[in-house]
Amino acid sequence: MIEVTDVARTFTVRRRTGRFRRVRTTVRAVDGMSFTVPRGQFLGYLGPNGAGKSTTIKMLTGILTPSAGSVRVCGLDPSRQRTTLARRIGVVFGQRTTLWWDLPLRDSLALVRRLYRVESAAHRERLDELTALLELGPFLDTPVRQLSLGQRMRGDLAAALLHAPELLILDEPTIGLDVVSKATVRGFLERLNTERGTTILLTTHDLGDIERLCDRVLIVDRGRPVFDGDLPALRARADTGRTLVVDLAEPGPPVDLGGVTVARVAGPRQWLALPPDANPAAVIAALSARYEIRDLALREPDIEEVVARLYQGVVSPAAG
Numbered sequence: 001m002i003e004v005t006d007v008a009r010t011f012t013v014r015r016r017t018g019r020f021r022r023v024r025t026t027v028r029a030v031d032g033m034s035f036t037v038p039r040g041q042f043l044g045y046l047g048p049n050g051a052g053k054s055t056t057i058k059m060l061t062g063i064l065t066p067s068a069g070s071v072r073v074c075g076l077d078p079s080r081q082r083t084t085l086a087r088r089i090g091v092v093f094g095q096r097t098t099l100w101w102d103l104p105l106r107d108s109l110a111l112v113r114r115l116y117r118v119e120s121a122a123h124r125e126r127l128d129e130l131t132a133l134l135e136l137g138p139f140l141d142t143p144v145r146q147l148s149l150g151q152r153m154r155g156d157l158a159a160a161l162l163h164a165p166e167l168l169i170l171d172e173p174t175i176g177l178d179v180v181s182k183a184t185v186r187g188f189l190e191r192l193n194t195e196r197g198t199t200i201l202l203t204t205h206d207l208g209d210i211e212r213l214c215d216r217v218l219i220v221d222r223g224r225p226v227f228d229g230d231l232p233a234l235r236a237r238a239d240t241g242r243t244l245v246v247d248l249a250e251p252g253p254p255v256d257l258g259g260v261t262v263a264r265v266a267g268p269r270q271w272l273a274l275p276p277d278a279n280p281a282a283v284i285a286a287l288s289a290r291y292e293i294r295d296l297a298l299r300e301p302d303i304e305e306v307v308a309r310l311y312q313g314v315v316s317p318a319a320g
Ligand SMILES: Nc1ncnc2c1ncn2[C@@H]1O[C@H](COP(=O)(O)OP(=O)(O)OP(=O)(O)O)[C@@H](O)[C@H]1O
Pocket: 011, 012, 013, 027, 028, 029, 047, 048, 049, 050, 051, 052, 053, 054, 055, 056
């Protein structure tokens, strides 16, 4: 569905250094990027601010031309075949809307239909379906400028999907949404991917989006991939293992078990750091043979922490 090969994109920026002096500097927004996305995949595209995610998306959709390398989307060259490609993909930028501010959502969507030349019966059917799934009913007749951010985002999703694209590209679609709107959008995207088979590329800073939805995570930093793999592989990159939280019958000194470090003690509760290769069942058995246990919880390494460490270059980059 997507084939990116050795792609680079630089920008020349002029910076004022004095009253009249300006220097030209080159920003390497994308710097040697290669990846492919097979049909049906739900890919999370992650990276710190300025990593080159939006620039990559702009090259995938044909808004920007690569400085080097090649991009193919649905077998097409996005910058040369932008209009043909536009009929096969849907794009949503969370930071701006493609809808008409002054028009009611319903009219905006009708204009989108003309733009993509969707036949009117097919349009009505899809509009009904999207209205139900995205719960647009209550505000279809409200002008776009009066919609809340979450309502507008659902409207934008409908606009991007009216022509039933094979590929949906999303740049931060959940930015600024409350937990309920986020859940609606996530549930919708999940169904779109599993039931319709739509390939999805999702850029987000919200790791909840990634954990809930993505088959694969591609993390970029300074225009290059630093991780490519699934969530378990990402977790495995943490040099910390899982944590066993135990509530003992009574407060006491840190438990004494070989291979286990007690990270924290608070009254009867203790946090045991397990080495990455430890078998939790064996640890629990050994623990319960010596101590009276009231409660137990096993925690995975925190994904936020793993990602933060990747961004800071603490975890060495390597293919996942
Ligand atoms: N039109 C442009 N002109 C000059 N520099 C640009 C332009 N677009 C992007 N850049 C620069 O390219 C780099 C990558 O920007 P990009 O918007 O792709 O990052 P991003 O990963 O989407 O970040 P964010 O998470 O903040 O959205 C940044 O250093 C940015 O300043």
